[in-house]
Amino acid sequence: MAGKPANSMTTPQVATDQQPVSDDKSLSDIRRSMKRDGQGISALGLDGVLRSFDAERNVLDAVGLNPAQIREYYDGLPLPERLRTADGRNVSRWDMFHPDAENVPKIFTEEDKARMLAHNEEMAKRGVSCATCVPGKSVDERESKA
Template sequence: MADKQANPSTTPQAATDRQPIGDDKSLSDIFRSMKRDGQGMSALGYDGVLRTFDAERNVLDAVGLNPAQIREYYDGLPLPERLRTADGRNVSHWDMFHPDAENVPKIFTEEEKARIVARNEEMFKRGVTTCVPGKSADEGGSKA
């Protein structure tokens, strides 16, 4: 990932370099508006930023979520402790597109992918189609 020492978010420009977000937008609207490719995924980082990634985990798009949108993302699931005070609107545009490693989903090995597919098939046989209640598999994405 990017070298944080080269981070321009420490300059006065950073305060004006924030991505505007409609606090009234639903999570579904945000998901639909984000850039994506057919091979990537989406994930909410510990910084409160929802990102879409390509298969190599390059950031395609990023939106800073407000606390209500973060809670909506985890609707029906326990909210991780680190996200309880997160507000992605406070993250600079540069940091949104150059996240710390902890905010980038892991690239799975072929063996790990096979285990995940097998587990998902087993869950499907049991009637579970997504891990997030009330969301489609396309919206569910990866959880941080």
């Protein structure tokens, strides 16, 4: 049609490398639907993408979360500054499955695991569950403010 703007009243173009929209799913539904490895973990990257990894930190599955789902992931915990404006739905499929190093969780050494286990046992003796721990704060910092 002559005179009609090319983008007026047309169907919006969908990027082929974007993930399917999961806005209507709860975070628990998304987690249940993700591929897993018995030795792996899942983690939310600073790009707003929830990924499941195998033990060697290869990405098994990835879902870009919307801002409400990101806040739900951090329910009751301080939201990292970079995630306050993150929207994982804007991350391409390729980037979801090939994340930057900052979005891949560290592989823990046996020493790291022993240290965490000892810390958790000490906290349990004090009657503190991990749900009440403050990420990024040492036990001494939390106790000095009490």
